[in-house]
Amino acid sequence: MKRTIILTGLIIAIASVSSFAQTVVKKSTKTTVVKKTTVASAKKVSAVDIEEGKQLLAKNDCLSCHKVDVKVVGPAYNDVAKKYPATEANYDALTKKVIAGGSGVWGTVPMSPHPALNPADIKKMVEYILSLK
Numbered sequence: 001m002k003r004t005i006i007l008t009g010l011i012i013a014i015a016s017v018s019s020f021a022q023t024v025v026k027k028s029t030k031t032t033v034v035k036k037t038t039v040a041s042a043k044k045v046s047a048v049d050i051e052e053g054k055q056l057l058a059k060n061d062c063l064s065c066h067k068v069d070v071k072v073v074g075p076a077y078n079d080v081a082k083k084y085p086a087t088e089a090n091y092d093a094l095t096k097k098v099i100a101g102g103s104g105v106w107g108t109v110p111m112s113p114h115p116a117l118n119p120a121d122i123k124k125m126v127e128y129i130l131s132l133k
Contacts, residue, residue, distance in 0.1 A: 045086070045127045053128030056121050065111070068132065075106045081132040094126045095119055 057063060065073040084090040099122060101113030114122070 045131060049124050050128050050131050053124035053126070056125050057128065060114075060117065060125075061112075062125065073109055074111055077129045078132050081130050084130055086127070086130040086133070090130065091123055091126050094130075095122045098122045098126070 066075065066077055068077045070076050084094065098114050099117065099119065101111045103110035
């Protein structure tokens with residue numbers, strides 16, 4: 001009888017050690033995935049390009065719907081600069097947005113498309129706007 005109890009206790013002990021070993025093995029084979037992210041860095045724009053962008057804005061119809069610090073029909077340029085970091089990707093995306101026009105980002109009032117403007121000039125205007133932070 002004592003042998004049976006001792007053997008039963010020994011079997012239970014071995015079984016628990018065995019399941020512990022399996023748990024340890026499972027945990028030790030777990031793979032860790034490291035996600036690498038890239039942060040877009042701000043592009044350094046020259047003071048000459050920024051000034052040229054400001055002059056181009058004054059020559060076009062932009063200021064009839066936008067002001068630097070006040071929302072008119074479209075958003076204030078300061079608000080645009082707060083929303084979009086000064087990166088090459090944002091310069092390109094916003095240049096395309098000015099050319100195509102559209103609505104939805106700042107409300108329901110659509111921005112008129114500007115397909116006749118030179119994309120390089122629009123990019124300088126966008127660089128000026130995003131420099132207003």
